[in-house]
Amino acid sequence: MAFTSVNKKKIAKPTSSFKKQKHEITKNPSFKKQKKESFNKKEKVVVSDPSSSEDEEEEDVGPDSDDSGSDISLDEGENPFGDDFLDGSDDDDEGKSLSSDDEDSDSDSDDDELDIEEESRKIDEKRAREQKDAEAELQLNIKEESDEFHLPTEEEIGAEALQPPDLSNLQRRIKEIVRILSNFKTLRQEGVTRKDYVEQLKRDLSSYYGYNEFLIGVLVEMFPVVELLELIESYEKPRPICLRTNTLKSRRRDLAEVLINRGVNCDPLSKWSKVGLVVYDSQVPIGATPEYMAGYYMLQSASSFLPVMALAPQEKERVVDMAAAPGGKTTYIAALMKNSGIIYANEMKEPRLKSLTANLQRMGVTNTIVCNYDGKEVQGSPHTNSFGMAFSEHQLVAGTPMRHSGFGPPISHGSVLFNSGYVDPFLPNIETFSLRQNREIQCTFVTSWCIIPFLPKVLGQNTVDRVLLDAPCSGTGVISKDESVKASKSFDDIQNSAFLQKQLILAAIDMVDANSKSGGYIVYSTCSIMIPENEAVIDYALKKRDVQLVPCGLDFGRPGFTRFREHRFHPSLEKTRRFYPHVHNMDGFFVAKLKKKSNTKPTTTPSEPAETVEHAPVPEGSRSNITQDEGMSQQSEAPSSPEKENDLIQAMKTMVKNGNSKPSETFEGTPPPNVRGKNRNEEGEFELSEPYSLERSNGSINSLKKMLKKQKSKASQETSEPSGTVVPAPALDSNKRKRNKAFGNSQPHKVNKGRGKANFLMKKSLRENGQMKYRSMPEKKWTNRKFPSREENGHMKNQSMPEKKWTKRKFPSREDISKSREEKRKVLSKKRTHEGAQ
Numbered sequence: 001m002a003f004t005s006v007n008k009k010k011i012a013k014p015t016s017s018f019k020k021q022k023h024e025i026t027k028n029p030s031f032k033k034q035k036k037e038s039f040n041k042k043e044k045v046v047v048s049d050p051s052s053s054e055d056e057e058e059e060d061v062g063p064d065s066d067d068s069g070s071d072i073s074l075d076e077g078e079n080p081f082g083d084d085f086l087d088g089s090d091d092d093d094e095g096k097s098l099s100s101d102d103e104d105s106d107s108d109s110d111d112d113e114l115d116i117e118e119e120s121r122k123i124d125e126k127r128a129r130e131q132k133d134a135e136a137e138l139q140l141n142i143k144e145e146s147d148e149f150h151l152p153t154e155e156e157i158g159a160e161a162l163q164p165p166d167l168s169n170l171q172r173r174i175k176e177i178v179r180i181l182s183n184f185k186t187l188r189q190e191g192v193t194r195k196d197y198v199e200q201l202k203r204d205l206s207s208y209y210g211y212n213e214f215l216i217g218v219l220v221e222m223f224p225v226v227e228l229l230e231l232i233e234s235y236e237k238p239r240p241i242c243l244r245t246n247t248l249k250s251r252r253r254d255l256a257e258v259l260i261n262r263g264v265n266c267d268p269l270s271k272w273s274k275v276g277l278v279v280y281d282s283q284v285p286i287g288a289t290p291e292y293m294a295g296y297y298m299l300q301s302a303s304s305f306l307p308v309m310a311l312a313p314q315e316k317e318r319v320v321d322m323a324a325a326p327g328g329k330t331t332y333i334a335a336l337m338k339n340s341g342i343i344y345a346n347e348m349k350e351p352r353l354k355s356l357t358a359n360l361q362r363m364g365v366t367n368t369i370v371c372n373y374d375g376k377e378v379q380g381s382p383h384t385n386s387f388g389m390a391f392s393e394h395q396l397v398a399g400t401p402m403r404h405s406g407f408g409p410p411i412s413h414g415s416v417l418f419n420s421g422y423v424d425p426f427l428p429n430i431e432t433f434s435l436r437q438n439r440e441i442q443c444t445f446v447t448s449w450c451i452i453p454f455l456p457k458v459l460g461q462n463t464v465d466r467v468l469l470d471a472p473c474s475g476t477g478v479i480s481k482d483e484s485v486k487a488s489k490s491f492d493d494i495q496n497s498a499f500l501q502k503q504l505i506l507a508a509i510d511m512v513d514a515n516s517k518s519g520g521y522i523v524y525s526t527c528s529i530m531i532p533e534n535e536a537v538i539d540y541a542l543k544k545r546d547v548q549l550v551p552c553g554l555d556f557g558r559p560g561f562t563r564f565r566e567h568r569f570h571p572s573l574e575k576t577r578r579f580y581p582h583v584h585n586m587d588g589f590f591v592a593k594l595k596k597k598s599n600t601k602p603t604t605t606p607s608e609p610a611e612t613v614e615h616a617p618v619p620e621g622s623r624s625n626i627t628q629d630e631g632m633s634q635q636s637e638a639p640s641s642p643e644k645e646n647d648l649i650q651a652m653k654t655m656v657k658n659g660n661s662k663p664s665e666t667f668e669g670t671p672p673p674n675v676r677g678k679n680r681n682e683e684g685e686f687e688l689s690e691p692y693s694l695e696r697s698n699g700s701i702n703s704l705k706k707m708l709k710k711q712k713s714k715a716s717q718e719t720s721e722p723s724g725t726v727v728p729a730p731a732l733d734s735n736k737r738k739r740n741k742a743f744g745n746s747q748p749h750k751v752n753k754g755r756g757k758a759n760f761l762m763k764k765s766l767r768e769n770g771q772m773k774y775r776s777m778p779e780k781k782w783t784n785r786k787f788p789s790r791e792e793n794g795h796m797k798n799q800s801m802p803e804k805k806w807t808k809r810k811f812p813s814r815e816d817i818s819k820s821r822e823e824k825r826k827v828l829s830k831k832r833t834h835e836g837a838q
């Protein structure tokens with residue numbers, strides 16, 4: 001307190017006469033000299049005798065002490081701390097003046113001193129008051145921060161559920177919960193667990209943004225809450241429109257010039273692409289310019305450049321694009337190959353071939369063979385849609401000219417056109433069926449098996465240099481393009497996708513020749529951010545084939561997950577790349593690049609984790625009865641040689657013919673290919689599916705279903721008995737079980753190694769009894785809300801593409817760009833130096 005008191009005196013505001021004196025004194029060089037001497041003196045004193053009189057003097061100057069004490073000290077200039085305290089600020093200077101003044105002249109009036117003391121006291125009091133107020137306010141803030149927000153009680157939640165959603169309340173609550181969760185220890189409400197907050201957050205995010213329970217649950221697990229909010233917000237905004245220059249016909253700069261002259265406001269996409277342009281706005285429809293028609297560019301999302309860049313196809317190679325329509329990536333591959341070599345552009349869905357061929361033609365691609373095959377190696381799995389026919393309503397009109405796109409005898413007049421020729425090989429004869437209400441179709445249908453050929457069978461194994469598998473997926477990375485994904489995708493959709501993807505990736509690997517001189521690479525990509533469709537698929541491929549992950553050659557993107565919750569993937573998964581809208585300002589995307597080491601297919605032993613293949617998609621309700629290993633073992637049993645495949649197919653055919661089975665256990669909940677074409681984006685980057693239920697159809701297909709169900713349940717009754725083949729799963733909580741299944745993780749269950757028809761039938765019957773569990777959220781789009789944008793939040797860091805809107809201007813040259821950057825840098829560094837100097 002003694003120090004304070006002295007100090008306060010020194011910083012007391014001088015009177016005007018005082019100021020004048022101060023000015024004069026500070027200008028006076030002799031004063032400076034004195035100050036220096038005084039400082040030196042102080043130094044000496046302190047060093048020579050720490051307990052010198054100055055301390056005593058300080059002690060004398062108590063808060064209540066008479067001013068005289070301090071005055072003596074000040075007047076005599078004895079206080080060695082004086083300079084230390086006063087140095088540096090205006091106030092200090094003023095104090096210094098006071099002290100010096102006293103030193104210089106003893107002739108100042110007592111009045112002045114009293115004024116100073118008075119001032120000083122006032123300031124003391126004012127400070128004390130302010131400090132007290134600040135303290136009180138701080139306490140209040142702390143109290144408010146921790147107290148103001150309470151999770152709603154169950155009654156409140158119940159009441160809320162009866163009302164239309166109160167969006168502002170939801171928004172406030174989301175913000176509050178995110179704030180609390182990001183500083184949980186400090187801000188948590190007494191007695192409330194993190195889980196409680198997370199559960200409420202999930203509910204609120206679902207209601208506010210329209211996600212279903214499943215999807216929001218997965219996202220909450222994948223991202224820290226603050227980031228999750230950013231991701232979800234970024235899904236609410238469209239990504240920039242991009243186009244790729246077709247270097248077979250044009251150069252980016254020339255194209256940009258022409259487009260700018262047409263009123264297209266565009267810029268180079270980013271530093272990682274030499275051919276991309278980002279379009280901010282345009283006075284002409286960008287998909288209908290003469291340049292577009294002439295094939296000078298392809299409208300393509302920025303993310304879809306990435307897999308082709310990772311593939312890095314070389315001239316004169318043999319390259320397969322396994323899932324090609326509508327050809328955004330195929331045409332890019334062709335451009336990189338300069339139209340040399342061969343590209344096999346495969347697309348399973350026939351209606352999509354139109355857009356593929358049209359794009360190839362428009363872009364002047366001449367090295368590509370378009371194929372219409374199933375990319376998988378074998379029909380193999382009894383889990384895929386057994387009536388896997390692709391229908392569209394117009395094709396079901398009686399008298400439609402028939403075409404047969406598979407093998408077998410020509411289909412007679414009056415039967416159905418299969419738009420992809422994709423017909424399950426195990427389908428028995430069916431006389432009549434209908435797909436939709438009131439639409440009965442007479443169908444003299446398939447008297448022999450009608451099978452779409454498989455691409456790997458047609459091209460052969462180990463025959464090509466590179467394969468791009470831009471796999472069909474759930475589309476969870478492109479929610480900004482298709483909001484319905486939020487509400488429509490269920491656990492089963494993800495699982496079905498992952499299952500198909502695993503089949504496709506093995507087929508892709510098998511087509512590549514490990515001994516290719518220039519290649520031997522496989523690139524796998526999806527526009528999904530779900531781990532089961534990405535890392536889990538690659539991890540599976542690493543276990544099943546002699547391949548290794550190599551860097552994607554993309555210098556941005558986040559590394560893939562090597563672990564997620566209890567799941568562990570191969571450490572090299574960090575070489576894969578993930579792209580997010582909130583980080584990279586492009587669609588959610590995943591890219592992995594594999595190098596095939598040898599053409600051998602490793603045989604896996606039961607102990608190997610490679611056996612932990614996901615099982616077939618199973619309806620929710622029946623999962624608990626089926627162990628992970630069962631599903632897994634079905635997959636690991638999948639025939640790896642053509643002979644085995646044939647054996648299996650023959651066996652299945654016999655079963656079907658004998659009326660024992662219809663391998664259609666996933667008919668329900670399995671999306672029919674291509675039914676919802678309207679939901680495809682321009683590039684077909686995602687596929688939407690809606691659960692396709694037999695309940696929608698009527699007529700004899702239902703009776704067939706019933707009949708087959710009966711047979712199966714009869715068979716399962718006969719066989720589910722004590723062969724003891726199915727060991728009940730240990731009590732996993734349902735979430736864990738779901739996750740494990742989706743990830744294909746093994747569970748330590750013993751399974752029936754001698755499984756066969758009976759086991760197979762039993763499992764199917766169990767599955768068929770299941771029900772879809774996930775509740776779909778309303779698809780309603782909420783409008784009157786506004787969350788702070790990422791820009792407003794200052795979160796637009798690390799973005800790969802500018803969002804800024806440019807005014808119409810000339811397309812800058814490379815030199816212009818680098819010049820202006822250099823200038824900016826200079827200005828910035830000048831500014832910094834200036835600030836630093838200040």
Ligand SMILES: C[S@@+](CC[C@H](N)C(=O)[O-])C[C@H]1O[C@@H](n2cnc3c(N)ncnc32)[C@H](O)[C@@H]1O
Nearest residue numbers: 323324325326327328329348374375470472685
């Ligand atoms: C993501 S899209 C491909 C987009 C394309 N790569 C592009 O860049 O334009 C996936 C495609 O795979 C096709 N597809 C689905 N199942 C398939 C299968 N079993 N074999 C081959 N293609 C399949 C879908 O019809 C869809 O066109």
